[in-house]
Amino acid sequence: MEEFSPMPCPSTVTVRRNPPRKARATPYTTAAKPPPSSNSHDVPSFPIDEILSIQIPLPEPPKPSASESLKIFLRIKPLRVYSKVTAAAKSRPRNVWPQNPSKKQNVAKESRSKKSEEACIALNDSYSVTLTPPQALQELKRSKTEVFEGFSHVFPADCSQSDVYGKMVQPLLEDFLNGKSGMLAALGPSGSGKTHTVFGTPKDPGVVPLTLRQIFKKRDETSSPVSLRSFYLSIFEICSERGKGEKAYDLLGDGSSELSVQQSTIRGLKEVPIRNLEEAESLIGQAMLKRATATTNSNSQSSRSQCIINIRAASDGVSNETKVQSTDAMLTIVDLAGAEREKRTGNQGERLVESNFINNTSMVFGQCLRSLLEYQKNRKKGFQKHHQNSLLTRYLRDYLEGKKRMALIITVKAGEEDYLDTSYLLKQASPYMKIKFDNIEEVCNKRQLKTFPRVEKNKKMKLSAPKTSQIAEPVAGEKNQITQEVNLEGKKAHQTDKSSPKLEDNNEREHIIMRNFAKVVWNVLKQYNEKLKVAEGDICSLKERLKNEQLKSRELETELTSLKSSCLFSKSNLAEPCLHEVEALVHAKEQLEIDTSLANADTNVDDDDPCDLIESRSEVTAEGCSESPVPHKSLVPGLGNEEISCGEQECAKEDDSCNLIDSTSEVTAEEYNESPVPNKNVVPDLANEQECDNQIDPTPSPEQAEVSLINNRLSNIQTKSAVSCRFPDSEKQERLKRLLPASSRLLAEDMNDLEIKDKQIEKPQVKLAETRDQEKTESTKSREIEIPAREAEPASTKKQRNEQKKPRRRLQPASSVLLTREINTLEIEDDVAEPKGTRGGKKTIVTQPRSQGSVTLLRLLTSNLHL
Ligand SMILES: Nc1ncnc2c1ncn2[C@@H]1O[C@H](COP(=O)(O)OP(=O)(O)OP(=O)(O)O)[C@@H](O)[C@H]1O
Structure with a gap:
């Protein structure tokens, strides 16, 4: 028999509670969820493709710079020996026979050796030269042959002044006539031909005379916009003051020509208007005579100062062809005093001091250029302002800071003995070729305006330009003032709007100038409009006053006419009309207040005094009857007595x-x-x-009895x-x-x-x-x-x-x-x-x-x- 056994008690009991609460569904949770990936912990891949596909606006490529390199020209002074040898060789008759071939070869060798000894510089091409040291230095191996290249142009010894002008000055002049300022400076050792290049001689004129010729040649062309310009010339020099300081002298000034110098501003500089080439050349000759020179071993007429020549072009109007409002431009040409070595010049005393000043100025000039070059190479280093160390460099500050176009011409002597000077100069100057400056012409800045002696210019123009009509002169003065205002306005606008891109196009700059000009004109018109309104208001008020006065005068005239008529009527009537006349007079007094006597009569009447009433009536009667014939006259004495008695009565009150x-x-x-x-x-x-x-x-x-009766009656009444x-x-x-x-x-x-x-x-x-x-x-x-x-x-x-x-x-x-x-x-x-x-x-x-x-x-x- 199978035995029923109870269920064993489980060791653990699981108690199920309420299911876990869930949060309400949100749109996010309700949204369709992607199917769960096989590997939920996988990190999504970096969207590199998406990122790369995004088109990021690239920065604009830098525009091609309009800056230019500093133009440096080289001019080689002809060797006298070389020329002599050449002349001797040329002068030798070709048909001389028999010639000793050995002798001929010896002469050729001598000439070649002499030439090689004397000429240390050889022209390679138009832009480079080879500098060969003397034989002694070569043997010592202390120096070697050098090639200097990169010049804008090298002028050989046999070049002409016009060649120099054509290649070097012509471009500067073109820019100058188009409103761009420019500067040309001649550098070189003493006696190298700087003054010859700049001024030349009467037979062989230099850069300045040729420039002036070209200016007037272009101005005479009627179709040229240059014909609308006026040109002014100013020349001054900077000398040392016994080696201690610098002084500036006006070479065109009268009397005391010393100029006051404040920082970079030179005040009191005379600026002479030049209307033709003859005037300009005579001024140049005058300045050359005034310039400080001295005889040295290097140069029989060595310049002892830095000479500055300014040619200013002032715009007189707007060119019809170009529709361009030109601004003032300045062309500056500088003839520097040549650096010189003491051994070669043999200077002593004051000349030595001058030499030191000259060398110092040349050194500062070179320092400024090197500083500019270094700054342009590495702008982080900052710009070392060497220009403050001399007056010349302060004056030429804008150029030495690369703000304006400039050019340099280096003059060298080709002699063997000049090798060291030439080598030193070329080594110094060759890096300058890399200096760049912006090809932007600034609108005349404040310093430049200060430098321009405009006010003097206007006055001088009035005095020295008798041909100019009297009307045109003030107009020209106003134009200059407006141009100045426009320039200042343009500069203000340029300063305030620094974020705006640089104006590289001339048309844009001119547009700004014209806009500022329009603003100035608009402001002037506004002011005139306001004045006109005020004047019209005054005219209206005056017209109203005039109308009122005319009405008053008409009323007075009509009343006067009525009074006259009443008086005439009173001549034919005696007592009664006189009474009416009094009444008319009283009425006239009340309204018009014309006659004070009538006013007195009116006052007496108002007093209600019968005596006064009769008295006033009697006075009027007497007046009215004064012109009457004889019987009327009989009344007058009686009334006169009455008047006397009345007056006495008043006195005896x-x-x-x-x-x-x-x-x-x-x-x-x-x-x-x-x-x-x-x-x-x-x-x-x-x-x-x-x-x-x-x-x-x-x-x-x-009749008399009748008159006396009336007279007595009146007197009785009054008494x-x-x-x-x-x-x-x-x-x-x-x-x-x-x-x-x-x-x-x-x-x-x-x-x-x-x-x-x-x-x-x-x-x-x-x-x-x-x-x-x-x-x-x-x-x-x-x-x-x-x-x-x-x-x-x-x-x-x-x-x-x-x-x-x-x-x-x-x-x-x-x-x-x-x-x-x-x-x-x-x-x-x-x-x-x-x-x-x-x-x-x-x-x-x-x-x-x-x-x-x-x-x-x-x-x-x-x-x-x-x-
Ligand atoms: N290219 C040239 N052709 C002919 N002669 C020249 C030339 N260059 C210079 N000379 C002559 O050489 C001499 C000295 O020249 P210049 O006075 O111009 O030198 P410099 O550089 O100005 O000297 P410094 O600095 O001492 O004034 C002058 O007599 C001048 O005529």
Whole structure:
């Protein structure tokens, strides 16, 4: 029987828990996964193919450099011996016979040996020479034959000056005329022919005269752009000052020719404009005469200074053909003093000091070139600035730093004795051929502008160019200024935009110049536009003012015309028109303020003083009637009295009224006393007038009587008004009673009655004019009432009474005057009423012609008085 046994308990128990949580599926995890590689741990291969397939932009290949190597020319000075030998050989007659062949061979040998002894340098080709040391040195094996090559051109001893000019100077001149500055320097030992090459002789002119000839030859060609240029010449030299310092002297200057030197700038250098070749050659001759020279063993006329010749071309305009705005360019030619050895020159003392200076300057010049060469070979080393060690090298700094084109000509002597000097110079100069300089013509920089004495040039041009028109000169000056501004602007733009590529194309440079020029012109035009706007605004304001003034003047003219017409009208009308005239004047014063007298009248009217009102009216009336005929004139004296009395009243405002009346009476009494006729005592003014008009008949005419009536009436009104203004009624009556005589009291009472009416005419002014006729009528009526009383007392009786009561010359009071006037008026009226016969045999009836004014006045009075 099979036995059932339980299951053995497992040793380990696996407890299954919840399945492990999985993170949510992300897009990355949900994305299709690549099939698992067989070897998941394999490192993917480096995508070298992809990387190599990427096209990386390669740096632009460097453009072909426009830089040129420094051109060095070599000129061999002809040997005198060689030339002599040659001359002797040539001079020998060929047909000399018999000749000793051995002798001939000996002569040939001698000549060959002499030639070989004397000539240490031989021309290989146009670019190289072979320098052979003397025999002694060869035997000592201290030196060997050397070949120097790489010259731009080697001029043999028999070359001409024109050859040198054509190959060496012509290219420089072409660039110079195209606006590029350039420099040519002659180096060489003393007596090697530097000055001969540079200046030459009158028969065999050198580089400078030939250059000037070529310049003027090209300028004379009308189609050439050179014809638009002006050329200037300046020559100066640099000497040693007793071996201590350097000094510069102007070889074209007048008087003290010493120049001030500040670093590389030479100030005060005279720059002479040259207009033709003759002028230029004469200047060159003048400079040669002034140059410091001395006799040495090497040279009978050795230069003791460094001579610098500057030919400057200034552009006068734009070439029509090339449309190019040319800039100033400078061609500099330098004749250096020759380096010399003491042994050969035999210099002593001052000459030795000069020699040291010359050698030192030549050494510094060479150092600058070597430094430039080393810098160009290895720019990391930096540029050693040797140019600071001499004035010449400082002046030529731009060239010695390779910034501008330059050329060197080395003059050597071919003599055997000159081997060491020639060898030394060629060894020094041959490396210079590797010097390169950028063929970029910088726009005139600041230093160059300083060197150019532009301001002096303009002044000198004005003084020394009488043929030039006066208009063209300032234009040329402005052009030069604009050119300077353009140059400066161009330089600024060049400095600020350093990141821009170098301007290698002339057209681009010219484009920049023209753009800057346009900017300058645009700025000037802007300024002028602003000024023009301001001027237009001023013109508009002035026009408006002018219009206003014209309107005012028209108004004044119209008012003046109206015033004149009113005045003319007033001539034919007496009292009424005068009133209107016053009103017109017052109105004119208020509006125009023309006449101060009218203004016074206006002020008086405004014061509401009846006295002043009447006074002003009287003044105007007097003025208006001053031109009237005789009857009008009769009013004037009366009014004049009124004026006097009014003026005195004004003066006596602070005094007693007695003074007022007495003063008025005094005037009347004086006139009375002077008049011989009794009637004149009553109306002195009228009497005086009658005397003037008719001395035969002292009796007043009817017209005169009428005029006096008006006159008296006006005076009555004014007097009463003045009195009434200054005293109260009660006091006034008492004063009148006390002061006036009995005969006058009646009139005073009459005046009191009139005061009431006067008050009515005080205000307004127009009312016064309206009520005037009424007053006249009333006063006339009152006079008619008073007339019998006055008639009862004849004039003779009154006179006697007055004589009894008063002293003889006692003045009559104003009321008495008025009374007598009334009486006189009465008499006149009597005369008018009945035709008169003879009165006491004294009067004769004389029919006087009446004027138109008097007739009008008579009619007026007659109608008013109802006569
Ligand atoms: N190529 C030449 N042909 C004819 N004569 C020459 C030539 N070169 C120089 N001479 C003559 O040699 C002499 C000396 O020349 P030059 O005065 O020009 O020398 P230099 O180099 O200027 O001397 P220094 O440095 O002392 O002034 C002059 O009389 C000159 O006429």
